[in-house]
Amino acid sequence: MKLSKRVKLTNKQLSAILEQDNLAKHSDALLPLLKQYIEVSNNYLKTEFKKATNIRSLVHARSRHIDRLLIALWHHLKIDNSIALIAVGGYGRGELHPHSDIDLLILNGANLSDEQKKLIELMISLLWDCRLKVGQAVRDLEQCVEIAKQDLTVTTNIMESRFLAGNKDLFQQLQNATTPEKLWDAQSFFEAKTHEQKARYKKYNSTSFDLEPNVKTSPGGLRDIHLIGWIAQRFYYPKTLYQLIKQNFIFKNEYYTLVKCQLYIWKVRFALHIVSDKAEDRLLFDYQKSAAKLMGYQDTKNSLAVEKMMKQYYRSALVIRNICDILLQILEEELAVKSQEPEIVPINENYQIVNQRIDVIDHKLFLRDPSQLLKIFHHVAKNNSLKGITASSLRAIRSARHKINNSFRSKKNNKVLFVEFWHILHTSSRAMFLMKKSGVLADYLEPFKRITGQMQYDMFHNYTVDEHTLFLLENLSKFADPEHNHAFPICSEIMQRQQNPEIIFLAGLFHDIAKGRGGDHSELGAVEARQFCIRHKIPTEHASLVEWLVGNHLFMSLIAQKRDISDPKVIQNFAKFVQTQQRLELLYILTVADIRATSHSLWNSWKDSLLKNLYISTCNYLNQDIETNEKIEEQNQLKAKEKLISLGINPTEIEQLWQPLDPQYFAKHSISAIVWRTKIILETLAKNEQDTNRSTNDIVVVGIRSTFQQGGSEIFVYSKDQDNLFAALTATLNRLGLSIQAANIYTDKSGYCYDSFIVLDDKGQILNSQLLKQNIKQAIIKNMGNINNMNLSVQKRMPRQFKYFSIPTEVEFFDDEYMGFTRMELIARDQAGLLAAIGKAFMLTKTRLHDARISTLGEKVEDTFIISNRDNSPIADEQQRERIRNEIKRQLNK
Structure with missing residues (x-):
């Protein structure tokens, strides 16, 4: 391919900067010269990427630019020719992105002299000063071999090594000393590397569809392609994946599909390095929108640019993972054949079980009888002892998927087979996931193809739509087990x-x-x-x-x-x-x-x-x-009173406390809650009578109990009603790291509040720590005595991703069909002290709060509040509603 004029011009510029006479002439200003070279290289790569230049040429160009720099610097510093400068790792493969690590092996034949050490240190120092991230190892041949025996990373680095400068014979000696028969045979290498992969997958919950994937190490990322290349090379040393097409280890369509997906992820990674301006491989929310824009995606009516970019990323990751799974399984099966005869159990004339995997006997079966593309998954679903489908059968499925067309979907038998698959009471989700991973589900059910890789740009949905759907089906299958x-x-x-x-x-x-x-x-x-x-x-x-x-x-x-x-x-x-x-x-x-x-x-x-x-x-x-409200009120009150009397509580005191309560209070609360609240109030009042210096109005009763029926811990507060009470209580609880799930605010006829909050701790669990419970009680009692001077602000560390989501505050009002009050629904971005701010807005607008339901969906809250005017009438006036709406927005925007 002919180089463009710009490429020729850039190469000429770069060559001129590193020309030996030029380096010698400016040896006293070597660093600025090297920085100039890097700047010209970076600008060229960035400009060409924006112009949608082929990503393969850019990745290789970056590697060639660094080659040229290192070789020129090596010769300029006159580093001894008894030493070899070797590129390893990704750099050894000739694959560099804008901020990729420059991994080097400096291989010496004998102990380095002090002069040699100084020159090597100078070279590395200059590279770091140019903002290149260099990883270097200085070893002799014996050290390399010894360390490679223990460390798989070193082994793979050497496998991908490439000679740059110095002693080429020494480099060749290294190659000869690290062949499979001398270092890490195929079996041990396979076992070690697949164990490594499992640990890596576990780190990402074994999903390729995390909303902030690592393009290099997440399942389906670039590391999976590297893994296949490494293991295949160890099996068929020294052949590459491309060379193994002729041996049918990898089919030509698999190879080129893998390369196509790799090139797309390279493109995403290249953009990620540019927008983050560092060696960032995590596709964080911080960079997703900028990367999508740099790659040329645009928002449309139904989808964001970032969603389009991520959809293609997830689809590429899925394909990479599927092909790599097949190739790994082929290698595993080859090893099993070498070690022992396969265990074969016949099923019928079409299928058998080979080493606990279902296997199609004739790989042309799916082409002859495409209905078997559905039937094979029935066998997997009905036999939980199966580990899956053999690699050769998965390949046969992939090769025959084109048979799933409109004619296939319209045939009665295939329709029956598809429905019958779901009629099986699946006690394992394996067959469902295999149907999805093989592509058969999306091919048969075309609407499912549209949601494959479909992400939603928020922090609520952790997975793509298709992956979430399969996880839901997995949960149903667990219920069946x-x-x-x-x-x-x-x-x-x-x-x-x-x-x-x-x-x-x-x-x-x-x-x-x-x-x-x-x-x-x-x-x-x-x-x-x-x-x-x-x-x-x-x-x-x-x-x-x-x-x-x-x-x-x-x-x-x-x-x-x-x-x-x-x-x-x-x-x-x-x-x-x-x-x-x-x-x-x-x-x-x-x-x-x-x-x-x-x-x-x-x-x-x-x-x-x-x-x-x-x-x-x-x-x-x-x-x-179920009984009428009146019946429930009567029964709850009667049973609660009987229980309290049995606990030694004076019935007259019970009646006096309950007299200002509405009958509805007894219908809405369980008997155990009524008993518990009444008991702690009366016990506190009894203690107060002994304290002649304390007014009844100053009393604050705080009770905490864990209730498994409600799935949280209830914090109950009884006190004289006062302005800002809800704001003060929620601020107090938030400061203690508690997550409020619901609030029930009730004031009796004598002006005393029965306020109840259902909370979880910072790990989403019921409160178990006695020390924390004691701290909660002390903090509430302290703050209730000084509400007017209390600072309602809450310092809470919010997830970094929140700032990348713009969620306008929405406040809507509805006539509540259940309680006769007004229901207010709030949508807003989650923030520290949100409930305290809303409580203050209610106080300033003279709004009474009766009940609150708190729902946090990632970065967004969708909370519901039952409110009324101070006289308990519904808020029907539109002007008052608008005042409340504006005040809430003002408080949240402070």
């Missing part, structure tokens, strides 16, 4: 008695299938599900249920997290919505599976208890095992 009964007993009981599990599995498969299209993905997904069911002739009753579940898969979570489910009216209305026990059961397990598959931190004991309590209460209502 009796071994997991202890973790989610209700979900397990429901799942294990399903006669038609395809209903819930298909609902899970379709629940997010319309993400990324714009519009309501639940509604659009329901349409997709309905059309699928019609085409596949799924019984009308089952089809309606799948469609309903997809269309309403977010509703149970919304009710649980944003409504007061202790209110019988909420349960009644939710029960009327779900209508049947079957709908309720399936919606419950779908909701649990969905939330647990969304992110690492979203699921906690509080959400578990909310959904469980909503499910149980709704079950009772549907089975007519």
Whole structure:
């Protein structure tokens, strides 16, 4: 290929800078000359990248530029020719990105003289002063071999070594001394390197779809390609992957697909180095938008530029991982054949089990009978002892995937096979993941292909849409497996008695299938599900249920997290919505599976208890095992009083305390909560009577209890009502590192507050530390005595990624259908002291808070507040609503 005029000009410039006469002439100003060279090189690479120059040529050009610099510097410094300067690692492969490490091996034949040491130190120092990140090792041949025996990293560095300058014979001696028969044979090298890979995968939770992947070391990243190259070279020394095409170790289409994906990730990495201006391989939120823009992506109506870039990255990582898995499995099988005869168990005329993997006997089967592309996954799903599919069979599947076309999808038999796959009560997700990884799922279900690699640019969704969907299905399969009964007993009981599990599995498969299209993905997904069911002739009753579940898969979570489910009216209305026990059961397990598959931190004991309590209460209502509000109030009050009397509490004191309480208080709280609160209040009041210097108005009662039924710890505060009370309490709790999940604010007729907060500690757990509980009590009592002078600001370290998300504050008001007050819904970016700021806004606008439900979704909060005017009337006046809205925005923007 002919060089462009600009490349010729740049090469001429670079050569002129490093010309020996020029270096000699400016030896007293050597560093500025070297810096000039690096600057010209960097500017050229950056300019050419922006012009979309082929990434392969840029990566190799960077390596050649550094070669030229090092060789010129080596000769200029007149370093002894008995020493060899060798490029190793990525630099040895000739692959350098703008800020890649320059890994060097300085190989000496004998001990270095002081003069030689000084010259080498000078060279390395000059390179560092040029802002090049240099990794160097100075060793003799014997040291190299000895260290390589112990350290795999050194071995792979030597395998990829490339001679630059000095003693070439010494370099050749190193090559000869590190061949497989002398150092790390194929078997031991394979075992060590795959063990290394497993440890690396574990670091990233074995997913290629993390929202901030490491383009080099995440599963499906560049390191996987390196790994295959290293192991293949050890097996077939000294051949490269390309040379192994002729030996059918890697097929030509696999090789070029792998190269195509590698080149894309190179492009992402090159952009990442430019925008971060350092050797950064983590595709952090800090750089994603800038990298996407540099690569030429643009925002459109339904997707952001960054989402497009990441979608292609994830798809490339998926392909790399799949091909590398196949190649590793081939190598593993070759080793197994050498060590022992394979264990073969016949299944039928088409399939057998080879070393616990299903194997297609005739690899042309899928071409002759494409329906087997679906049938093979039935065998995997029905046999949990299988480890997977043999590499040769996976290859045969990949080679026949083109058969999955419109004609294939329209055939009755294939439709039946696809639905029957989901009719299996999967107790393992292996078959599902294999169907996805092989590409068969996306080929058959075209809408699924659209969400493959689809990311959402936020901190709430930890995975791409397709990966999240598979994790949801995995959760459902765990519910079906009796071994997991202890973790989610209700979900397990429901799942294990399903006669038609395809209903819930298909609902899970379709629940997010319309993400990324714009519009309501639940509604659009329901349409997709309905059309699928019609085409596949799924019984009308089952089809309606799948469609309903997809269309309403977010509703149970919304009710649980944003409504007061202790209110019988909420349960009644939710029960009327779900209508049947079957709908309720399936919606419950779908909701649990969905939330647990969304992110690492979203699921906690509080959400578990909310959904469980909503499910149980709704079950009772549907089975007519629920009583009227009046009956509940009467029974709770009577049973609580009996329990308190049995504990030695004076009944007159109980009645006096309860007299200012509304009947609704007893309906909304459990008997145990009423007993616990009443007891600690009366005990504190009794102690206060002995303190003649203390006014009743000064009393602050604080109780803390862990309640597994609620999945959190309840902090209860009883005190005389005063302005800024909610703001002061939330600020106090936040400062102590507590995460507030819900708040119930109630003031009795005599002006005393019964304020309750459900909290978790900084690890999302129930409070267990007695010292922390004591500190909480002391802090609340101290601050309640000085609210007017209290500083409400909260210093809290927020995740660094938050600043990269712009979330406008939205405040909406609704007439609350349950409590007769006003429901205010807030969407805002999470920030320190958010609840305290909202509490202050309520105080300034004379707004009374009754209940709060706190929902944090990554960087965003979606909180619900039940509010009223001071006289408990709903806030109907639009001007007052606008005052509240403006004050909240003002407080949050301080």
